[in-house]
Amino acid sequence: xxxxxxxxxxxxxxxxxxxxxxAEVSALEGDTLLVALLTSGARLRESxxxxxxxxxxxxxxxxxxxxxxxxDGGRLRACSTPVAEGMRVVTRGAPxxxx
Amino acid sequence: MAGPVIVVGAGPAGIRAAExxxxxxxxxxxxxxxxxxxxxxxxxxxxxxxxxxxxxYGSEAAKARALHAAAEALRPRVxxxxxxxxxxxRDNALLxxxxxxSESLPYAALILATGATDRVMxxxxxTLPGVTTLGGAQIALKAQACTIGARPVFLxxxxxxYLVAWQxxxxxxxxxxxxxxxxxxxRVEALPWMLARPGLVVRGWTYTRDLQKAxxxxxxxxxxxxxxGDDRAAAVRWRDATGQDHRTECDAVGIGYGLRSETxxxxxxxxxxxxxxxxxxxxxxxxxxxxxGVPGVYLAGDGAQVRGADAAELAGRLAACAALRDLxxxxxxxxxxxxxxRLAPMTRFRRGLERAFPWPANLAAALPDEALVCRCEAITAxxxxxxxxxxxxxEVNRAKAFSRTGMGRCQGRMCGLAAAEVLAAxxxxxxxxxxxxxxxxxVKPLPVATEAAP
Numbered sequence: 017x018x019x020x021x022x023x024x025x026x027x028x029x030x031x032x033x034x035x036x037x038x039a040e041v042s043a044l045e046g047d048t049l050l051v052a053l054l055t056s057g058a059r060l061r062e063s064x065x066x067x068x069x070x071x072x073x074x075x076x077x078x079x080x081x082x083x084x085x086x087x088d089g090g091r092l093r094a095c096s097t098p099v100a101e102g103m104r105v106v107t108r109g110a111p112x113x114x115x
Numbered sequence: 116m117a118g119p120v121i122v123v124g125a126g127p128a129g130i131r132a133a134e135x136x137x138x139x140x141x142x143x144x145x146x147x148x149x150x151x152x153x154x155x156x157x158x159x160x161x162x163x164x165x166x167x168x169x170x171x172y173g174s175e176a177a178k179a180r181a182l183h184a185a186a187e188a189l190r191p192r193v194x195x196x197x198x199x200x201x202x203x204x205r206d207n208a209l210l211x212x213x214x215x216x217s218e219s220l221p222y223a224a225l226i227l228a229t230g231a232t233d234r235v236m237x238x239x240x241x242t243l244p245g246v247t248t249l250g251g252a253q254i255a256l257k258a259q260a261c262t263i264g265a266r267p268v269f270l271x272x273x274x275x276x277y278l279v280a281w282q283x284x285x286x287x288x289x290x291x292x293x294x295x296x297x298x299x300x301x302r303v304e305a306l307p308w309m310l311a312r313p314g315l316v317v318r319g320w321t322y323t324r325d326l327q328k329a330x331x332x333x334x335x336x337x338x339x340x341x342x343x344g345d346d347r348a349a350a351v352r353w354r355d356a357t358g359q360d361h362r363t364e365c366d367a368v369g370i371g372y373g374l375r376s377e378t379x380x381x382x383x384x385x386x387x388x389x390x391x392x393x394x395x396x397x398x399x400x401x402x403x404x405x406x407x408g409v410p411g412v413y414l415a416g417d418g419a420q421v422r423g424a425d426a427a428e429l430a431g432r433l434a435a436c437a438a439l440r441d442l443x444x445x446x447x448x449x450x451x452x453x454x455x456x457r458l459a460p461m462t463r464f465r466r467g468l469e470r471a472f473p474w475p476a477n478l479a480a481a482l483p484d485e486a487l488v489c490r491c492e493a494i495t496a497x498x499x500x501x502x503x504x505x506x507x508x509x510e511v512n513r514a515k516a517f518s519r520t521g522m523g524r525c526q527g528r529m530c531g532l533a534a535a536e537v538l539a540a541x542x543x544x545x546x547x548x549x550x551x552x553x554x555x556x557x558v559k560p561l562p563v564a565t566e567a568a569p
Contacts, residue, residue, distance in 0.1 A: 022261060028165075046162065048259060051261055067242065068242070068243070069347075070242060073529065074247070081529075
């Protein structure tokens with residue numbers, strides 16, 4: 017699937033690898049997590065109310081629609097979180113904490 | 116009152132306010148939620164990006180450069196607190212959260228420069244991936260060198276609609292259409308006010324001309340019908356001014372109908388609000404210099420009234436002058452008179468914008484019952500109408516209690532103004548009769564693992 021967002025410049029930055037739903041995704045240093053996820057995919061999360069996928073809206077930290085979860089259950093606002101090497105996030109619902 | 120002067124928000128208003136306080140020998144606290152100063156319109160790209168100011172800010176490059184330089188010069192002279200969320204205000208203190216720690220900061224004076232976000236009218240399909248606010252579409256480009264799509268449609272009204280479409284055109288996107296709900300005649304009628312800033316009128320006209328030259332379809336006086344797509348935006352359905360239906364295929368949609376002030380902190384600081392008929396929203400009351408009704412609280416920039424970045428710089432400085440004077444520091448009257456005089460045409464221009472690009476309140480009544488109004492909790496227009504009808508909620512806070520509209524994690528930032536229109540239309544009452552959503556702490560969600568500082 018092609019990503020929602022398209023890069024139009026600043027592509028000479030260092031590559032950063034993260035894991036999204038277990039699969040490796042390549043991003044660039046300085047990307048927000050939202051950009052890292054949406055240049056390769058078309059969703060950030062599933063609405064908890066069953067009305068389908070969401071991919072953020074305001075991109076400026078106001079709408080809170082771009083939450084993603086780390087594999088260990090932490091919550092991140094994707095539009096204001098810089099991507100970091102080795103990040104592991106899930107887009108299909110908050111994971112249950114390990115017992 | 117003990118404590119320093121605190122400035123909230125490091126955009127054009129907050130930076131100029133802090134700068135004036137520093138000139139008077141103070142060391143204010145400057146709090147910013149994001150990592151970098153600049154605000155939204157002069158938002159900075161991350162470290163390591165290389166595009167020059169001219170590429171990022173176009174005609175406003177010199178202003179952006181000056182503001183960024185001012186902010187950098189301030190850094191050692193203020194208590195600079197980036198990545199810090201102010202989540203409540205009470206008893207002359209702010210509750211702030213940074214890196215998972217919360218603390219209380221008392222203030223002698225508080226200057227709120229909280230800015231604005233896009234004002235949005237929901238339509239069916241607006242929660243689909245690929246749909247962002249106009250401001251969001253601009254941030255993607257400016258701060259991340261990305262477009263929201265290769266074939267976007269821009270939908271809404273206001274100067275930002277044309278500016279963002281133009282910026283996308285320059286960035287190489289194949290803009291499919293610019294769909295404006297405002298009839299063109301409104302712009303003509305608003306000219307007497309708009310000509311308070313003739314340069315901006317000419318610039319707006321230039322954007323339109325460039326878009327037309329590039330073959331971009333521009334339609335005014337339209338009615339949005341729906342955004343279609345299975346799991347991402349694929350088309351916009353709309354009705355033109357003659358009543359004919361259209362379907363424009365696309366891969367992204369930017370929407371926005373002007374801006375709305377961020378007023379939650381003013382509310383928590385107990386500022387009085389009044390209904391502003393021109394803006395069709397409740398705004399905190401302040402005098403010409405930015406003094407709110409509450410002693411020691413000042414408002415500046417788009418968070419007080421949407422007059423744009425140029426006005427925000429002046430209003431930030433003016434609010435700082437007022438605060439200094441109230442704290443007993445002498446301020447030359449000529450400085451304040453000059454700032455007030457320079458702000459006057461900007462206030463008049465703002466009234467022109469409201470006339471030229473009116474918020475399409477009528478669309479709220481036409482919204483289908485099944486359309487989502489609150490995107491946080493997926494609450495439909497029908498549910499909200501029932502809260503106002505069957506359950507008799509007379510105003511938005513009661514309707515929120517009955518339906519949860521505005522209770523979600525955005526605290527009504529995205530849906531609040533539209534929800535009020537839906538409720539007012541359902542009850543057949545004027546918009547001011549249904550009131551405004553009261554601000555509630557925390558104004559934004561806090562991490563679960565927030566600890567109190569000792």
